[in-house]
Amino acid sequence: MGMISEFKEFIAKGNVLDLAVGVVIGAAFGKIVSGLVDGIIMPIISMLTGGVDVSGWKHVINPAQIGADGKEIAAEVAIKYGDFIQSIINFLIVAFVIFLVVKAYNRMRKPAAEAPAATPEDVLLLREIRDSLKK
Template identity: 75%
Template sequence: MGMISEFKEFIAKGNVVDLAVGVVIGAAFGKIVTALVDGIVMPALSVMTGGVSFKDWKHVITPAVTDASGKETAAEVAIRYGEFIQVCIDFLLIAFVIFLFIKAYNRMRTPAADAAPPEDVLLLREIRDSLKK
């Protein structure tokens, strides 16, 4: 079997296609949740923290240096922990929404009915049980 035909067989498997669809939908879903966090959740948290955006939270190690004309000669050195907090909140919300989605999906999914054992297996079980007696 040639490499191209093996690759076609690999791609044709349902799991690979399902995974590709899941990645694309997950990326789009991530953008939706990021928009929710940036547009609704973070402004609400900003109001609770005194109107300061999380992205603005930082610890300045070395302030920016400006010359007499007001031109910046050395950039500010700061630890921007606010962006990290926002990304963590993003992640937690995405994980929570995916958890809710999976939970609802599992609730809707019906368990597969067990297939009846073949007739020969039933016959062998009867023979086994009768020999035990």
């Protein structure tokens, strides 16, 4: 079997198509949740914390060097831990919103009715024997 035919067989499997659809829908849903976080939730958190911008927090190792003419000679060297903290906060909020959406979806979806379990063959045989003895 050639590589091209193997590739065609791989692509033709339903799992690959399902995965592709899931990735596309997941990316679109991620944009929706990010918009919710950036546009609604983070302004509320900013209001509650007095407008504190965590993303600007940093530890300056070497400050920027400014020349006599006011131009920057050497850039500032800093550890920007605020961006990392902001990313963690965003991740936790996005994960929580996705959790709430999935929880609401599962609550709305009705569980499938379970089919009654088939009676084992030995029980059926015993019932036949019991019925024949009653006669």
